[in-house]
Amino acid sequence: MATVVRGERRPFGPISNDTTGPAVTHGQVGGEGVCRWKMLMNGMHLEGEWNCVEYVVVEPGASVGEHVHLRTEEIYYIVSGRAVVTMDGEEFEVREGDLVTTPIGSAHSIANRGDEDMHFFVTEVFPGEGPAARPALVHVPDLLPDPAGAAAGRTAAVDLTPYFTGGWRQFRLLEIPPGGQLRETVPADLSIVLHVLDGQAALATGGEEYTGGPGLSVAVPPGYAHTVTGTGDRPLRVISTEVAVA
The missing domain is CATH 2.60.120.10 (Jelly Rolls)
Structure with missing residues (x-):
């Protein structure tokens, strides 16, 4: 908005x-x-x-x-x-x-x-x-790939566009192993909000790093690169909600 x-x-x-x-x-x-x-x-x-x-x-x-x-x-x-x-x-x-x-x-x-x-x-x-x-x-967890061979992490994605008239895009559940890292750049036509469900995270974007556990939320603007790192001794689970930018 x-x-x-x-x-x-x-x-x-x-x-x-x-x-x-x-x-x-x-x-x-x-x-x-x-x-x-x-x-x-x-x-x-x-x-x-x-x-x-x-x-x-x-x-x-x-x-x-x-x-x-x-x-x-x-x-x-x-x-x-x-x-x-x-x-x-x-x-x-x-x-x-x-x-x-x-x-x-x-x-x-x-x-x-x-x-x-x-x-x-x-x-x-x-x-x-x-x-x-x-x-x-x-x-959503039913959509996660089989854990076999998923050492780098797993992602479940739900396309929200059939369910709404607004600018919704994907809802994702991200599972990152301890010490694992996800690196992405938000497309110029999207903005996202990341929210930690379980585990410990370091979320870096825009020259800042945000660390914390369950409940940590970070909004990443269009075009920004970001990394999500699992810093604890258990898998990190994060949800990501995407909304289109007009």
Whole structure:
């Protein structure tokens, strides 16, 4: 989305955040109990039609109440735990690794009926033109290649374009072995947000290095080279969300 000053678009460089210090919400969107919520990225700081990137923790017995997005399309990625999503009146269970797509106009809620916290990652993007697609559920780890011969790491990719009208592109799950490294350059027509799920990472871009574990998020602007290095003693898992730049 970026920022326009006197008719000129003023882009930002890389942005980093993590999931410490979230707000505590009671009865979120008319739901039950307590949730912990944090905005990781504001869309006005990102290139492309992003609205926001958020992280939500739903405590046992709590829920985010039913609501309808009239201005944005949305994905949920379940980071840990289990929940029940109700989408347009239909209930289905979700678990760690599930990606839920919410087209514009769909009524949805998410409830934690278990006894452990449930964590999920949220991205909202402004829509484009055309009819809304149907909601979808994809268990992303099932798309990872066979671990045999994957010493350099594994990638699972979901093409988001069939599920939305906006500028969504790929959602990826990256698995990098200890000491392994992924090197990429973001195409000039995309911007991405990387979010660490598990393990320890060093994310370098724009002359800066950001280090941390689960919850670390880094936005990489169009055209920027970046490296993601697994610095711990266990595999590093990172999700990457891509949105087109007009």
